[in-house]
Amino acid sequence: MMGRPTIPISGIPSDAEGPVFCEPWEAQAFAMALALHKRGLFTWPEWATTLAGEIKRAQAAGDPDTGATYYWHWLNALERLVTEKGIADAGLLTRYHDAWDHAADRTKHGDPIELRPEDFRPA
Amino acid sequence: MADHDHSHEHGSELSETQLRVRALETILTEKGYIDPAALDAIVETYETKVGPRNGARVVAKAWTDPAFKQALLKDATAAVGTLGHVSPVGDHLVAVENTPQRHNMIVCTLCSCYPWEMLGLPPVWYKSAPYRSRAVKDPRGVLADFGVALPKETEIRVWDSTAETRFLVLPMRPAGTEEWSEERLADLVTRDSMIGTGLALTPAEIAK
Numbered sequence: 001m002m003g004r005p006t007i008p009i010s011g012i013p014s015d016a017e018g019p020v021f022c023e024p025w026e027a028q029a030f031a032m033a034l035a036l037h038k039r040g041l042f043t044w045p046e047w048a049t050t051l052a053g054e055i056k057r058a059q060a061a062g063d064p065d066t067g068a069t070y071y072w073h074w075l076n077a078l079e080r081l082v083t084e085k086g087i088a089d090a091g092l093l094t095r096y097h098d099a100w101d102h103a104a105d106r107t108k109h110g111d112p113i114e115l116r117p118e119d120f121r122p123a
Numbered sequence: 124m125a126d127h128d129h130s131h132e133h134g135s136e137l138s139e140t141q142l143r144v145r146a147l148e149t150i151l152t153e154k155g156y157i158d159p160a161a162l163d164a165i166v167e168t169y170e171t172k173v174g175p176r177n178g179a180r181v182v183a184k185a186w187t188d189p190a191f192k193q194a195l196l197k198d199a200t201a202a203v204g205t206l207g208h209v210s211p212v213g214d215h216l217v218a219v220e221n222t223p224q225r226h227n228m229i230v231c232t233l234c235s236c237y238p239w240e241m242l243g244l245p246p247v248w249y250k251s252a253p254y255r256s257r258a259v260k261d262p263r264g265v266l267a268d269f270g271v272a273l274p275k276e277t278e279i280r281v282w283d284s285t286a287e288t289r290f291l292v293l294p295m296r297p298a299g300t301e302e303w304s305e306e307r308l309a310d311l312v313t314r315d316s317m318i319g320t321g322l323a324l325t326p327a328e329i330a331k
Contacts, residue, residue, distance in 0.1 A: 020170055020244040025144040030244075031165040032147060035157045048286035052233035059252065067251035070235065075143060088150045096146035104142075105134040113135055115149060 026071040033078055042081055051077040095120065169244055178241035178291060179312035181206065182323075183305045185218075186296045196220060199291060203241070216241070217282075220293040221319070225278045228266070228319030229290040230258040236284035238291045242314055249318065259283070269320045292319040299326050 021027040037044060054076040059065050082088050099119040107113045137145065151157045181203060185192040194202040199218040216238055219227040231237065232255050237245040248254050257265050262279045266272070273279065282290040294316040300308060311329060315321030 021166075025138075025141050027166040027170070028144050028148060028162065030169070031162040032151060032157060034165050035161055036151070039156060041156065043286075045286040048234055048236055051235075055234055065252035067247035067249070067254075070247070070250040072140070073234075075140065075147075078147060079143070082147065082151070087154060087156065088147075092150060093143070093146050096149050097142045100137060100142045100145045100149070104137040107135045109135050111135070113137065115145075 021071075022068075026074075029071055029075045029078060033074065036078075036081075041085055041087075047077070047081070050081055053077075054080065169239075173240060174243035175241075175312075175314035175317065176309070177243075178238070178314070178317045179309040180305075181218075181241065181291070182293055182312045182317065183308035185293055186308055187305050192293075195293070215288045216291060217288055218291045218293050219280070219282060221295045223274075223277065223295075225280055226266075226273050226319065227290070227292045228258060228262055228279060228281045229284055229292060230255055230281055231284040232256070232259060233285075236286055236289055238284075238289045238317075241291050242317055246314070266320065269315065271320070271322060292317050294319075294321075294323040297323050297325045 021030070033047060036042065037047060042050075051073060054073040055065060058069065058073055058076075063069055079093065083090060083093075098121060099115060100113070102119040102121075103115050104113050106119075148157070148159070148162070152159055181195065184206070185195050191202060194205075195218045199216040202218075203216060219229075221227055229237075230249075235245050235250040235255075237249065239245075254265065259281055262281050263273070266279070284290055294312065296308070297311055300311065311324045311326075313321050313324060316323045
C-alpha cells in the first residue's frame, strides 16, 4: 500500500519496503545503541560522528558501502564507543567473544546456545 | 570479516559478527547498562509500530488543517509532539514544503541521520554511498532513477541531515483529492514522498 518499488539504476540499491533488519544481530546491535543512548552514555551527535567515522574508515578500506554493510559500521561504532567510554576494553570483548564461540561449539545444533562459566578461558 | 571456519560435526555455529554482538550484549547486561527485555521492546517497536505511517498521518493532517500546517512548518518538533507520536531521537525536526516552485529532498551525506520517529528505519538505498553522494551532486538524476521527472522550472533543494537536525518533506497534495478525509489522504503519502525521492500517489495510482 505504501510506496512503490524503486528502479535500481546508477548504483543506488533499490528496495520495495523490504525487511528493516536482514538478520537478528542487526536488530540487537541497533537496539543496544538506542538503549545506551537512552542511558546517557553518549549523545546522539556523538553517536552520529562515531558512525560516520566508521563508514569513512570502511570506505577507505574498500567497502563499496551500498547500504548492505550498514549494520557492520553500526557494530564497529558501538564497540568503539563502549571501549572509549571505558565500559569494556578490547581484551574483555575478545574474552566474551571467545567464550561464546566455545559455547556454540559444545551446543548441539538446533539447541539454544547459552553461555556458562566453563566457556571462559581461565584468566 | 570472514566467519571462522572450524568444522563442527555436532556443534553449533555463530558467525564472527554474531559472536561480537553476543559478547557486547552479555558484557553490557552483566554490567547493568542494558536490559535484554528492553532491547526486545526497542526492536519490536521499530519493526512493527514505527513506520512511514506516522509521517503519512502528519502530512495528511497538514494537507487538511491549515493551522497545523503552519505550526508544522514553523516548528515541526513541537507540532508533531502535539500528536503524541513516538518521542524523537534527535533534537530538531524540520518540515520542508514542496511547491510547484521548489522540490525538497533529504539526505545524510555523512551517515544516515533520518527522521526515524516519522518514517521508521531508513531504506537500504538511503544508507548507500551512491545515494548519499549523488543526491547532492545530481539530484535531478537521482529523481529520474526513482521515476520522478519535475518541470525544468522547479528548483530542487537538497537538505543534509545531521544528528541534531533531521528533515521531513511535506509533499504536494495531489489534485482531485479536495473532498478526501485525512485518513484517506494518508494512504497517498508514501515513504519516498516524505524523503523527496518520490511524489505522493495520485487518486488514479492508488485505485490500481
